[in-house]
Amino acid sequence: MPQDEEPREMADDALRPWNWEDPQELAATVDSFTEDLARVETLEPELSAAVLDRSHFDGLGLTGVEFAAFKTSHPQALGTDLVSLVAADGTTTERGRVYLVDGTARFAEMDITGALPVADDTVDWVFAEHLIEHVTLRAGIAWLSEVKRILRPGGLLRLTTPDLKVYAESYVKGDGFFAKHRRRMNRALTGVAPAMPARGAFMFNQLFYVYGHRWLYDLEELTYALTSAGFAEEAIVVRAYREGARQDVADLDQVLRNDETIYVEATA
Template identity: 80%
Template sequence: MSEAALRPWNWEDPQELAATVDSFTEDLARVAKLEPLLAFETLDRGHFDQLGLTGIEFAAFKTNHPQALGTDLVSLTAEDGTTSQSRQVYRVDGASVFTELDITGPLPIADDTAGWVYAEHLIEHVTLRAGIAWLTEVKRVLRPGGLLRLTTPDLRVYCESYVNGDGFFGKHRRRMNRALTGVAPAMPARGAFMFNQLFYVYGHAWLYDREELTYALTTAGFAEDGITVRAYREGALPDVADLDQVLRNDETIYIEATA
């Protein structure tokens, strides 16, 4: 059992739980091997072509897309080193490609570099202002006609379930309990808890529905007529849509925008 699983887990104490989740994340960021591939000041299309990359997956220690650059704020750590925001691209465990980036600042990526960008359950962890600034950077680094696929918890789903008792809370709770077996106690079944945990338990900073996502995307420069709500694992680029994780599909809004 991991160190994180041995820490206290109290659903009703977000600050204590944050420390537990941080330890769990550190466990996930431990890898067997980091192989330096490329040092850079600014990644550009030439670097992507050199590495065989077509797009970027944010919030991914190990992307499952064979032509993606995975990136996260958290450093990957192996016995012989760490990524530590070194402007270095690594091969992780002989498979995926990774570099460490912070979405709250300018991305060290040239204009018109990536054919697509994917981010699952990331934007809700930063403020609205930071989220729009990051989306502006995403628009900049996408090639003309490039695709952004963005997923985040849908505030409307939570609100409607709390008011209407439509069964979503029970379904989501059972799914989370299965995922956290051996790590966390069962989530409380109270409706108010299920609603509040969306805001306070996971370090969320701003919640979205379709209207709020459209506002953020258009403010960042995406055209409204290029924004489309999608279903789980359905999208303009099937290989990118396949990155959606099943654990989150009951609570998630999936939205795509064309650069």
Template identity: 55%
Template sequence: MTKRAAFPGWDWDDPDGLAVRLDAFSEQVAGCEKLEPVAARLPHDRADFLELGLTGIEFAAFRTTHPAGLGTDLAVLRDAAGAVASEPGTLYRVDGDRLFTQLDISEPLPFADASVDWVYAEHLIEHVTMPVAVGWLSEARRVLRPGGVLRITTPDLARYLAGYVSEDGFLARHRRRLSMLGFGPPMPERKAFLVNQIFRYYGHQWIYDLDELRHVLTRAGFAPGDIRLCGYREGVRPDVADLDTAFRTDETIYVEADLPLSAPPSTTTTG
């Protein structure tokens, strides 16, 4: 049996048709062994977070690896027994040692100002439109305590375009990596396709380079001088930078934004 035969009907030249398949794939990976409701109320302010042993929030994470992180995602989480984390405003314990709640980043965050020390999101911002991204980043800034840090990672448009122009092997390596991860049969080798897929597949809405990230972060209220380019697992807080996953390093840009101790408060509040 060929690799292509293992994916009947898969057509890389039909992004809209494959969107249904990729949604189904996302539902399959949103699982855990055991899911337990902890409370019908989320932590609201700094004291609530600390009482639960939480210091920050990881977005787009069904089960954060940070021992003091609250994991959250738009998709519902299911366990082996069929329990579903779908009740709005409910806090769940995942596999006995991590906390999770379902959140939509297009909505205001249900947390008080200055609630957490850090916010982290890996490969999330590209899945929403720019206005939604700016609104979410504004909310992330609002819930950060003075001295806190936001760390975001996303596919780097500059890396894709440099690979297209220089033919340095990046696009071929990226194609092989995605095939190894099981995203369908091997992608076409055409360079234009390999650049286009970062725009058209996986639910992506907007692709960033460093300048574009600086733009949305400054629109969200972060000062230009407090935004910096980082390396893989390098940052002001090693515990947060260590959330970076290794299999995405080939295409990823890593950026942090600080909230200085003297930062003015946000003009919008929630709760």
């Protein structure tokens, strides 16, 4: 999907029941969508290694890792996800291997709740968009510690997540954010879901319960998690959408949810 476009309407055969008021049902629906997104045309195994080091990255022309990306758009990124990719011929990705996806992107399965299969001081940058909120605070800090470990000295982490402060202020002040965000999400989910309810309490609750979120962050909470993981507080910088220390990494920001997102960078 082009980075500047919001998702188009889902095909009719992708439609599934969607009930905003039933998080468990919705979680099953989202899991089904994820399985669909994990289907690709071709998978070509490129190397096998229990732990990827700098020589592996250099050999493949890679400089960084994009987490929660089935098919990264960055030409020098290794895309990763917990979910396996499945090719049209039935080939499925396996842990410990790097694959060329559809002839254009590299991918390796990784689980952020465990040790990352990457050697110390290996990558120049890491990008993770709307990922950390899907695990507990403890798991998030452990993952950030692993990110700090695999980054080279001076390497960059760009981390984005829904900003709890934006939601809390909108709920209290009625500043118009909820209406704007509903319009954006309704357009993106046309043909997939009924319109999001307009109630303020619903808009606040859905941030916590609808998407499988486990812990929500504002800047103070992100700073706590990052410093607990070993990043220096003075190395943490708040950024704007698609603005950052490395433009190629900042350009990975997706447009759809930039109105609710806090963008933070931390240097190792």
